[in-house]
Amino acid sequence: MGKSKTRMSADINAGSMADIAFLLLIFFLVTTTMDVDTGISIKLPPVPPPDQEPPPPLNERNVFVVLVNANDQLLVEGEWSDIKRLKEDTKRFLANNGAVPNLSDNPQKAVISLQNDRGTSYEMYIKVQNELKAAYTELRDDESFRKFGKKYGELTSLEQKDIREVYPQKISEAEPKDLGGAN
Amino acid sequence: MAHKFKKKQGNRKPEISTASLPDIVFMLLFFFMVTTVMRETSLKVQVQTPDATEIQKLEKKSLVSYIYIGPPIKALIPSYGTEPRIQLNDAFASKNDIAEFIELERKARNEAEIPFMTTSLKVDKSTRMGIVTDVKQELRKVNALKINYSTKKRSGDL
Numbered sequence: 001m002g003k004s005k006t007r008m009s010a011d012i013n014a015g016s017m018a019d020i021a022f023l024l025l026i027f028f029l030v031t032t033t034m035d036v037d038t039g040i041s042i043k044l045p046p047v048p049p050p051d052q053e054p055p056p057p058l059n060e061r062n063v064f065v066v067l068v069n070a071n072d073q074l075l076v077e078g079e080w081s082d083i084k085r086l087k088e089d090t091k092r093f094l095a096n097n098g099a100v101p102n103l104s105d106n107p108q109k110a111v112i113s114l115q116n117d118r119g120t121s122y123e124m125y126i127k128v129q130n131e132l133k134a135a136y137t138e139l140r141d142d143e144s145f146r147k148f149g150k151k152y153g154e155l156t157s158l159e160q161k162d163i164r165e166v167y168p169q170k171i172s173e174a175e176p177k178d179l180g181g182a183n
Numbered sequence: 184m185a186h187k188f189k190k191k192q193g194n195r196k197p198e199i200s201t202a203s204l205p206d207i208v209f210m211l212l213f214f215f216m217v218t219t220v221m222r223e224t225s226l227k228v229q230v231q232t233p234d235a236t237e238i239q240k241l242e243k244k245s246l247v248s249y250i251y252i253g254p255p256i257k258a259l260i261p262s263y264g265t266e267p268r269i270q271l272n273d274a275f276a277s278k279n280d281i282a283e284f285i286e287l288e289r290k291a292r293n294e295a296e297i298p299f300m301t302t303s304l305k306v307d308k309s310t311r312m313g314i315v316t317d318v319k320q321e322l323r324k325v326n327a328l329k330i331n332y333s334t335k336k337r338s339g340d341l
Contacts, residue, residue, distance in 0.1 A: 014205070021208040028215035037241040037303060039232075039331040044323050118313030122306050125315070126233045126332055133237035 040129055045172075061102055062109045064093045068128055070119025077102075083127055090135035094167065107139070107167045115174040129171075136169045143167060228253035228270050233308045234337035241331055246300045248288040250281070252314060253307030267310045269318065278314075281321040305333040 066086070067075040074081045076089060094110050096103035104110035112132055116125055137152070144152040144163050152163055230253045241247055251270040255263040268275050271284045289297050302322060306315055322330060 018201075018205040018208055021205055021212055025208055025212040025215065028212060028219050032215055032219045037244070037247070037331075037333060038238040038336060039241060039303060039333040040235055040237055041239050041301075041329070041331045044319060044328040044330060046326065046328060047323050116312050116316075118311060118316060120312040121308070122310040122312060122315055123233045123308040125312050126235055126334060129332070130235040130237050130334075137237060 062104050062111060064112045066114045068116040068120045068124060070117040072121055072124040086131040087135045090132055091139055095139055111170045111172055113172050113174055132171055136167060140167050224273055227256060227259060228268055229256055230305045230307050232333045232335055235334040236337050238334055238336055246296055247303050249303050249305060251305045252310055267314055278317045278321050282325045285325045285327045301329045301331055302327050303331045303333050
């Protein structure tokens, strides 16, 4: 009797194991979200201390002014512009190296000033940010190809620093203004 | 029975053993269990992020705090209207709550990790910049300077 009992209990039917596992698997398959969070990373400037002296004025030729109004229209260096042109214009400004008198002296001195209205749409704002960043990325890639024969992203951190010193990314966002319009 | 099988063996391929099927399935199961991230906040705002090309991956998800901005979801439109709102954790908030939110997020982390904390702004395309600017100003005040505008990858041209 004892003998038969042990044999009985040792024999659990494992046939439904696969079904149970499948059930769980399907549950996790459905609930899984595989999306990786991506986005444009920026660093905000710290709040200036109240007793800080105003920074020395920059030479006007070294500042690339980009304004976006409440109707999502662009004003670049005082002229109406289009988002499709922005990247090339920015690149020309940054990589000017003193050639054209109203563009930058050199990339180290060049600053991009971006100002938007409170009524600007977020989509447009991201587009502009993206184009400005893209201009820097392309210039850095060109420079790194020239120097190291590789893309900027493939360089070691020391080499990247080298390139960053040639093309420091200076996108400055002006303190917000309410110029009226929407919102 | 056994006799029958033996007879047929000549013109029939042997069956594939399914004994390892549970193991395979379990392996898959564990993979998905480990990679699953349960969504802990239920969204009260509709967020359709814009797309961009200059995107970076957000690393170290445990150090990221999320701020959602967008118009309320359809079910909440009758009570909250369509004006974009800020959502922190599970509830609507005003811009004055952001400082406290960041403070709480910091307390939940290790002291050494605080400088690496990032705030991810998940903002709907149609939102006006006014509200985003307010949020950015609040973040500056509490010195949470690393931010990330959540965007999707764009494949085509502008």
